[in-house]
Amino acid sequence: MIHQVLALIVKELLAVLRDAKSRMVLIGPPLIQLLVFGYAATFDLNHVPVAIYDQDRSVASRDLVARFLGATTFQLVAMLHDPRRIDELIDSRRAQLVLVIDRRFARDLLSGRPAPVQAIVDGRNSNTALLIEGYANTILTDFLLKWAADHGRQAPPAVLDLRARFNPALSSRWFIVPGIVALLTQVVTLLVVGLSVARERETGTFDQLLVTPLRPIDILLGKGLPGLLIGLFEASVIIAAAVFWFNVPLRGGLAPLYLGLVLFVVAVTGVGLAISSLAATQQQALLGAFLFMVPSIILSGFATPIANMPPWVQDLTLLNPMRYFLVIVRGVFLEGAGLRALAPQYWPMAAIGLVSLAAAGWLFRRRVT
Amino acid sequence: MSAGATRRLYGLLRKESLQIWRDPSALAIAFVLPAVLLMIFGYGVTLDARNVPIALVVQQPSAIAASFTSRFAHSPFFRPVRFLTIQDAERAMAARDVQGIVWLPGDFARRAESGGNAPIGVIVNGVDANDARIIEGYVQQAWATWLAARAAATGGDAAMALSVQPQVRFNPAVDSRDYLVPGLIAVIMTLTGALLTALVIAREWERGTMEALMVTRVTIHEILLAKLIPYFVLGMGGMAGSVAIAVFLFGVPLQGSVWVLTATSALFMLAALGMGLLISGFARNQFVAGQVAIITTFLPAFILSGFVFDINSMPQAVQTITHIVAARYFVAILQSVFLAGNVWSVILPNAVALAVMAAIFLALARATARKRLD
Structure with missing residues (x-):
């Protein structure tokens, strides 16, 4: 059984990486976005x-x-x-x-x-x-x-001594660039996973997959793991760029960062697979992925603080995996936060991942009838 | 135009309109997507910090300390939480229970009343630099008004109490929704305009119906016009819906005239549709067309249009790039027409830029379409 799942994983990776256009979509745009975001997205005023x-x-x-x-x-x-x-x-x-x-x-x-x-x-x-x-x-x-x-005047009774923790120069790049790690990881993972089931459904090969001895959990693994691997790889590249190119300090350890990253990618993979199993065509899957992606970015705290949103929108953000990962990635980068401090962020992502993966597995079978 | 050509164009228009009417996804992209996005963004995106939880640490209570901290209790910007020691406050900040700390050390009263210049520690969590700066600004304001009140009460030197008297034009309440919503309209219309046309033509290629059209007597001109007109109408409809939501739901003032808004929106719509036509000329399948449309239109409109991030503050190279983003001109027009009125010195140059971009995109789309047909 392990061999069959492995074969499925290899097949999925090949399906994404063999096509030159798909490779381009995975590598080019994220890098361009990283550079453009990194340089253009700043709240610091100049000139x-x-x-x-x-x-x-x-x-x-x-x-x-x-x-x-x-x-x-x-x-x-x-x-x-x-x-x-x-x-x-x-x-x-x-x-x-x-x-x-x-x-x-x-x-x-x-x-x-x-x-x-x-x-x-x-x-x-x-x-x-x-x-x-x-x-x-x-x-x-x-x-x-x-x-x-x-002029030897009487000094004011008190003066302010302003200090900013974790980001003394208040550079907004330090805020935005770690956020891009979350943003691009989500975009890439969702694109890879979101289209995987829909593509097979459109070509009719998904029914063939269902009649093989593979259980839904095996198909889930085969479909999900490639997205996970590609997402982790892409995230690592962006983390390296944040540290070595944009010089954002990485004050915490890699363990709390990567634990959060794995849970985040699992959650996004689950959402992507669920969207993909719901959709009948790639077009629908793309639209679905887009409809999930845009609000999840806007309501994640990436550019505008969640605390400023109205209470009912704040409650809605609790369902958004990116919200938790943003706290983790910024916490590890700037505050040097450890596993214990970030525990409240880990388990919601794990829960979202479990629920959405279960939903996707259930949808596999249901949609075929 | 001869009678045959008119009839052919009419036939094509009828075909396109029927296709739009029968496939709900085009109507969804034109009307539902803008409305949903505008609602989410309008409610979700705000940069205004209100009721910021802030820790007040007064190590030794005194009258002067109380007069300072009372400024925070009555401010709409802060929700003060009292702590006895700075260590407790630091822990609360690390746990994100408070976003900043205002710390009056034990010798505050003694120093304030003898030599002056007693330091008030203000520590903000700098992770969100923008939020941190805004909070610092609020604290500074509270401090300046406190100094002024104190100088008035004690007859002391009031010169130090001076802070700039801000006069914010066009948006006196400094409500970020009033400026974000008009910008959002530009971003959303870029997306719908370009995505719609890009997908529609790519679909004809994918299904092979483009070749079928080519063997008929219709000219490429007519095909493009037939694609442009219905989607222009759809896009303008979506635009009208978005403006209605902005004005009636979010209460954004519309100071300028509706006609200026309509005319400039039409120019922008042409530019966006032209961009969509151009993309569909290159990408002949829906997946690639959709991807390219999102990456070349939506993201630049979001980041490089000046809608959230100030263009003046970008590096020079990036500022140059923003000139080829149509949304940049439309955002400038929208923000002025909504908040300031018919400011011709803003509207005219930007409208001209939009017209030029629309002409370029449409001409390029025309040129590439012909090459493809040959």
Whole structure:
């Protein structure tokens, strides 16, 4: 029996890897996506176009302007002498931030009143708007602290000492790139497994498989293991790229990472096989895989935090294997988390895997009648 | 156009419309897919942090410490959880029970009241860098308002209490749904536009009906037009449905005019359909056409259009690539038309870019289609 299952595995691997187009789909797009995602998907702000309207033109206001221009976050597009151009610059998106320094800026500073500094931000992208506000506030605070010290002024009662654990520079690449490990592993595994049963059904060879002495569990193994192997291989390549190409620190051990990876790929394989056994044609399987994949990526915490979603959507994400693996992969990479800390993430994936594999095995027989 | 040509085109259009009507999957891709995706994304995708669980560690209670921490209790952004020691708070953060820690050390009151500059430790979990930055920003705001209130109460130096007075144009509540939903429409319409046409023509090749069409007197021009028109209508219908969901379900304001929206959507739809026609010209089976459509249209529209990730912040090489992504122009138009109004300085250049892209894709599709027929 072992030999027959092995033969089936070899046959499945050959079916996927022999065809040049399929090989391309497995190798090319994931690598391109890794590079594009890795470089393009960033929430860090750089070169934000900024216009400055300095009505004060005092030593203090010039010092503040210099601090804005010294930061790589901002890039000056215009020094304004006229408030009428503000609207035009913001409306046309040529400036995302217009900093307006009031005429009384230096005077108010000296007399101990809050000196008005206005930041007009383009809110069409609200996330960028919030981040710009944060950056602007940090620069202003630094300026004020320095100014107060230089002028022998009374220090504020308290100052903030901001520190970020696990990612001191708050680089969003460290967040996104480990996420890509989960994302691409899911895409590739689902593609391989999702079409495997549907392809045989379309060509009619699946019925032949069912009349062989192989039990459903053997077919399940034969169909599932190639996806598992390819998924693990692809994930390992991406993990290596994350560490050696993108220089994301891998602080934890490989054991908790790979335990999570195996469970994740098993769960995705189960879902893929279930979709594949439901579908009558490859077209349907593709549509089904797509309908599972897109929400599962969006609702996984890959780009937007689950904690921000409405409660009923948060409950829905509990069924999503990628949600758990993302916590594992980021935990191991950035926090150096171990097996014990990640235990709450492992068992839901194992449960999803068991249920979906059982469903797929049951569907094998049911669909034929 | 001669009477025969008109009749042939009419016949082809009738055939395509019947095919769409009889095969529910095309209607599903045009109407159900956008609606479902928009609902999931609209509800699921938000970058706004509200009620962030944050640990407050006050090692030695005092009036000044209480005045600072009360800022967190009344903030919509935070859900403070009190801890007695920093170690307990760190453990809670490691277990992801809290996302950040605000720590007032034991000598806080003494230092704040004598020399000033008493450090307040703010430790955030930096794994999600974007979330961490937003939380830091909220803490800074709370701190600045606290300083201002304190200066007003004690008659002290209020200059330090200064924070920038933000004025966020077009989206004063800084609600991320208002900007994500218009962008999503562009992403979803890219997918449906290109996927639909790519699959439809690939299907004719796969089934061998393309050869059957070729031996008739219809010209390649007519075949392409007959493919384009029904799917254009379908796509615009899906677009209208998406806009209705955005406005009536998600309450996104539509500041600009419906006509500008319709006209630019039509341009974008032509570009997306042209891309789909082009793909189907290369890929003659549905599997490859579907794959290529997803990889060349959906993912770039998602990542490179400026819909979530800011284009200005990308490396220069990647920014250059974004210029060949049609969704980039449409996202810019949609975000302006929805949130800002008819801003011609944004709409015109982007509309021209869309028109150029539509023309290029359609011309390329036309050229490759002819080669294939010969």
